[in-house]
Amino acid sequence: MIEFISQPWHWAVSGLMITFTMFLLIFMGQKFGVSSSFRAMCSAVGGGKTCSYLDYNWKSHGWLLWFVAGSILGGAIAVDYFASPLPVQISQATLNDLSALGVGAPAVALLPTDVFNFENLKTG
Numbered sequence: 001m002i003e004f005i006s007q008p009w010h011w012a013v014s015g016l017m018i019t020f021t022m023f024l025l026i027f028m029g030q031k032f033g034v035s036s037s038f039r040a041m042c043s044a045v046g047g048g049k050t051c052s053y054l055d056y057n058w059k060s061h062g063w064l065l066w067f068v069a070g071s072i073l074g075g076a077i078a079v080d081y082f083a084s085p086l087p088v089q090i091s092q093a094t095l096n097d098l099s100a101l102g103v104g105a106p107a108v109a110l111l112p113t114d115v116f117n118f119e120n121l122k123t124g
Contacts, residue, residue, distance in 0.1 A: 002081075002082075005082070006082045030061075030063075030064075031061075031064075032064075034068055034071070036061070036064060037061070037064045037065055037067070037068045039053070039054060039056075039058075039061075040058040040061040040062075040064055040065055041058075041065065042054050043055070043056060043058035044058045044065075087106075088105075088106050088110060090105060090106070098112065102114070103115055
């Protein structure tokens with residue numbers, strides 16, 4: 001089963017699942033998204049005492065908090081158990097384009113560290 005799950009899947013599979021989830025939530029009259037869970041979290045810890053926007057029944061959105069917790073747990077499981085030790089496979093044309101921009105190929109991570117690093121946060 002793990003071999004089946006860890007194989008590359010066509011992008012349309014995730015698109016169909018997201019579409020199905022969105023239509024199901026719209027049909028049920030619910031909001032979807034991690035940002036919507038921030039309101040529930042703030043309300044749960046007492047934010048409604050200082051802000052009227054946060055003064056609502058956060059328990060009606062408890063499923064959204066479970067969704068966020070499951071997303072975090074699922075991400076941790078994916079990184080620990082399904083991550084490939086092989087380098088990222090990138091076409092030669094993309095590597096040439098990155099090289100022309102002065103960006104090295106990403107080694108293991110999906111993001112090139114030449115661009116995405118803490119030193120670049122200091123630049124404008």
